[in-house]
Amino acid sequence: MNFTDRAIRALKPKEQRYEVLEDGRTGLRLRVSTVGRKSWLFTYRKGGKLNRITLGVYPEMSLARAREEVSQRRSLLNRGLDPAHIERIHKEEERQAPTMAQLAELYLERYAKAKKRSWREDERLLKKDVLPRWGHRKAKDIVRRDVVALLDDIIDRGSPIVANRTLACVRKMFNYALERSLIEMNPCSAVKMPGKERKRDRVLNEEEIRTFWHGLKEARISLPIRLALQLQLVTAQCKGELIRAEWSHFDFALGWWTISAERTKNHLAHRVPLSPLALESIEGLRGFHSLFLFPSRNGEKPLLDTSIDHAVRKNLDVLGIAPFTPHDLRRTAASHMTGMGISRLVVSKILNHAESGVTAVYDRHSYDSEKRHALEAWGKKLEAIIRGKESNPTSLAAVR
Incomplete structure (x- = not known):
C-alpha cells in the first residue's frame, strides 16, 4: 500500500x-x-x-x-x-535511570551530608520546590526550559533570593549526577542567577545592641537559641560552627575553644579565646547534659541553623530593632572591634578568614595573644553597652 x-x-x-x-x-x-x-x-x-x-x-x-x-x-x-x-x-x-526523587536522595546521602554543613538547607529547598514538581520525572529528562520555568515560578511569588539558592542547589546536584554518569548533560548549564543578590552590610549600633540583648530575655525562644545569639555577638564566630560545638572542644581552665579544620567552613583549624562574658554565657548551657553546647530538644543532635534564623524572624517585634539576621551579629562584632582601634588583621584572625599570597605562607604566628586581648576588650565594651554605661578605656597596644 x-x-x-x-x-x-x-x-x-x-x-x-x-x-x-x-x-x-x-x-x-x-x-x-x-x-x-x-x-x-x-x-x-x-x-x-x-x-x-x-x-x-x-x-x-x-x-x-x-x-x-x-x-x-x-x-x-x-x-x-x-x-x-x-x-x-x-x-x-x-x-x-533514576527519578529526580531518587537522585535527590542519592545526592543528599552520598554527597551533601558528607561535604556540606548546609545540607539541611539543600534538603529543604529540594522538598519545597523541586521534588513536588519533578520528583516523579527521570533526571535525564529534565531540560533547561524546565529549570527556567521552575525559577520563574519562584521569582513570581516574590522570592528572588530563594530562586538563586534553588538554582545553586539543583546545579550542584546535577553536576554530581553528571560525574556519576547518571545524566549526559547538566540542564542548569548557561542558566544565570535570576535574582539580584543584596550585599548585606547590616551592623547593629550600640543602642540596637543594648535593645537586642535585653529583648532576648522577653523573646519566645529557647535558652540554647538565646545563648547562641549572645555568643555569636560576643565571640564573632560563625553560627554553624558555634551551634555544632561540643563540650570536649573547650578548655575552660585556660579559656580556649578549639575548632578543628574538619569543622570550619574554610577547613582551617581555629582557636577562639573565651572572654569572661563568653564564659558567663556558656555557663548557662551546662544544665542540658548533652554532648553539644546547643542541643536540639532531644539532646542527641545540635540545633539546626534554620531554628535560630526562624526564632529571630519570629521575635523581631519583641527584640525591638530593625530586621537583622544572626550573621549580622558576627559582622557587628567585627565592625565594632575595628571601630575600637583593633587592627583589621587581628579581627581577620578572630573571624578565621583565609589569607592568600606570600604573606600567608610565611606568617606562622598564631596571633593567640592578640586575639585574646581583642576579644576581652570587645567583651568589656559589650558589657558597658548592655548596661548603658560608658566603656572603660582599654589598652589596645597589644592588638594593633
Whole structure:
C-alpha cells in the first residue's frame, strides 16, 4: 500500500485486527485493531526470524516520523546491529535511570551530608520546590526550559533570593549526577542567577545592641537559641560552627575553644579565646547534659541553623530593632572591634578568614595573644553597652 495520510485515515476496523505493509519493502507496517486503533510497526528479518518493533500510534506519531524511526533502525541493521536488542538495552536503561526523587536522595546521602554543613538547607529547598514538581520525572529528562520555568515560578511569588539558592542547589546536584554518569548533560548549564543578590552590610549600633540583648530575655525562644545569639555577638564566630560545638572542644581552665579544620567552613583549624562574658554565657548551657553546647530538644543532635534564623524572624517585634539576621551579629562584632582601634588583621584572625599570597605562607604566628586581648576588650565594651554605661578605656597596644 502506498501510505498517505488520506489512505491511512480511510482504513476501517474489521472483525479481526490486520496489518498493512508500505510499498517498497521498507519494513513499515500499520496495524489496525478491531476498535480502529492504528499502530506503527517496523518488521525485519534477522537470522531467518521475523522481528517486530512497535514504534507508536497514529496520528500521535505522524507518517513522516514513523518513516524516520524506520530509517534509524535500518541504519542499525546496515551496521550489523539488531534493532530489537538495542531497543531492549534502551528500555533497561530507561528503567534503571533514576527519578529526580531518587537522585535527590542519592545526592543528599552520598554527597551533601558528607561535604556540606548546609545540607539541611539543600534538603529543604529540594522538598519545597523541586521534588513536588519533578520528583516523579527521570533526571535525564529534565531540560533547561524546565529549570527556567521552575525559577520563574519562584521569582513570581516574590522570592528572588530563594530562586538563586534553588538554582545553586539543583546545579550542584546535577553536576554530581553528571560525574556519576547518571545524566549526559547538566540542564542548569548557561542558566544565570535570576535574582539580584543584596550585599548585606547590616551592623547593629550600640543602642540596637543594648535593645537586642535585653529583648532576648522577653523573646519566645529557647535558652540554647538565646545563648547562641549572645555568643555569636560576643565571640564573632560563625553560627554553624558555634551551634555544632561540643563540650570536649573547650578548655575552660585556660579559656580556649578549639575548632578543628574538619569543622570550619574554610577547613582551617581555629582557636577562639573565651572572654569572661563568653564564659558567663556558656555557663548557662551546662544544665542540658548533652554532648553539644546547643542541643536540639532531644539532646542527641545540635540545633539546626534554620531554628535560630526562624526564632529571630519570629521575635523581631519583641527584640525591638530593625530586621537583622544572626550573621549580622558576627559582622557587628567585627565592625565594632575595628571601630575600637583593633587592627583589621587581628579581627581577620578572630573571624578565621583565609589569607592568600606570600604573606600567608610565611606568617606562622598564631596571633593567640592578640586575639585574646581583642576579644576581652570587645567583651568589656559589650558589657558597658548592655548596661548603658560608658566603656572603660582599654589598652589596645597589644592588638594593633
